[in-house]
Amino acid sequence: MSLQHKVKAYLKLGKLGVVSLLDLAAIAGSILGYRHGISLLPIIPMIIGGTLASMGAMIINSGIEIDKDKVMSRTSRRPTVVGYVSKKEAIIVGTILSIFGILMGFLDNILTAFFIALGVTIYVFVYTILLKPRTWLNIVIGGFAGSAAAWAGYVSITNSFTLEGFLLGFLIFMWTPGHFWSLALKYREDYINAHYPMLPAVVGITTSAKAIAISNALMVPVVILLFMYLNPYYLAASAIISLFLLYLSFKLIRNPTKEEAMRSFIFSNIYLMIILLLIILSKLI
Ligand code: HEM
Numbered sequence: 001m002s003l004q005h006k007v008k009a010y011l012k013l014g015k016l017g018v019v020s021l022l023d024l025a026a027i028a029g030s031i032l033g034y035r036h037g038i039s040l041l042p043i044i045p046m047i048i049g050g051t052l053a054s055m056g057a058m059i060i061n062s063g064i065e066i067d068k069d070k071v072m073s074r075t076s077r078r079p080t081v082v083g084y085v086s087k088k089e090a091i092i093v094g095t096i097l098s099i100f101g102i103l104m105g106f107l108d109n110i111l112t113a114f115f116i117a118l119g120v121t122i123y124v125f126v127y128t129i130l131l132k133p134r135t136w137l138n139i140v141i142g143g144f145a146g147s148a149a150a151w152a153g154y155v156s157i158t159n160s161f162t163l164e165g166f167l168l169g170f171l172i173f174m175w176t177p178g179h180f181w182s183l184a185l186k187y188r189e190d191y192i193n194a195h196y197p198m199l200p201a202v203v204g205i206t207t208s209a210k211a212i213a214i215s216n217a218l219m220v221p222v223v224i225l226l227f228m229y230l231n232p233y234y235l236a237a238s239a240i241i242s243l244f245l246l247y248l249s250f251k252l253i254r255n256p257t258k259e260e261a262m263r264s265f266i267f268s269n270i271y272l273m274i275i276l277l278l279i280i281l282s283k284l285i
């Protein structure tokens with residue numbers, strides 16, 4: 001296989017769409033921690049390291065899950081499943097990328113390297129290996145992997161971990177179940193075939209829709225609480241966009257279909273992107 005095709009295969013396994021929002025979460029963490037007069041330059045090693053490590057972790061995941069990915073429609077065309085990248089190669093390349101990403105964190109400080117390493121560890125070992133095949137709580141605890149991206153961003157600038165930084169990561173922790181369960185509701189049969197105990201594969205569609213709505217409703221107070229460190233403009237804008245999220249969640253309960261669940265999933269990414277941009281803008285303006 002040509003180098004160009006191999007690189008394309010790894011970019012696909014590294015899920016650039018996911019990485020882009022993870023990087024935005026990390027940048028929002030850095031800007032949240034920013035105080036006038038301190039340098040924003042540490043963002044650069046942190047973002048390069050976090051990107052390498054996130055992609056590395058997801059490439060390792062694709063190697064580990066190659067047999068399960070074969071039986072799920074959504075993942076059955078991945079470069080690992082179709083034979084462009086072997087299980088062993090994915091795990092080795094993913095590990096090298098993850099290690100390089102963690103080492104990049106040390107260019108800022110120990111805390112940055114720690115949280116990048118925490119993200120890889122939670123996602124690969126706690127979520128992918130330990131919890132995903134065993135319990136519907138997999139995504140609830142695995143959500144801390146995404147929190148680690150925001151925390152790495154925060155400490156890259158502050159070199160300290162405070163309630164302010166914790167809250168942003170906790171926001172992502174609270175956001176993740178609603179994000180993933182809406183996708184898992186659409187692909188419920190996939191997860192049943194793969195014997196993955198994702199909540200929608202374990203309980204009915206109506207109960208899953210209620211769990212998504214409750215999860216989103218529990219996340220909103222954390223989003224609003226962040227205004228303590230921001231300003232009234234953030235409070236007003238985040239409240240408005242949160243109301244729309246709750247409206248979509250209510251619609252999903254009223255009409256628990258795969259189409260409605262996919263709308264909820266797609267909006268979960270738009271919602272988090274807007275909240276992260278609001279945090280950045282309200283700190284910088
Ligand atoms: C352990 C926690 C998470 C799980 C299990 C999860 C699960 C998923 C899955 C299965 C997909 C579909 C991927 C595909 O079909 O290729 C996805 C897509 C996505 N996830 Fe998550 N997610 C998690 C956390 C996050 C976090 C923390 C973020 C960002 C802050 C995020 C952002 C996205 C985005 C932007 C997409 C759409 C990517 C695309 O369609 O290109 N996810 N997620």
Ligand SMILES: CC(C)=CCC/C(C)=C/CC/C(C)=C/COP(=O)(O)OP(=O)(O)O
Nearest residue numbers: 018053054057116119120123145146148149
């Ligand atoms: C700081 C740092 C390095 C953080 C890491 C964050 C990270 C890698 C989060 C994973 C997000 C994600 C899309 C998981 C899907 O896993 P899945 O196995 O459920 O998805 P799949 O079924 O599509 O393979």
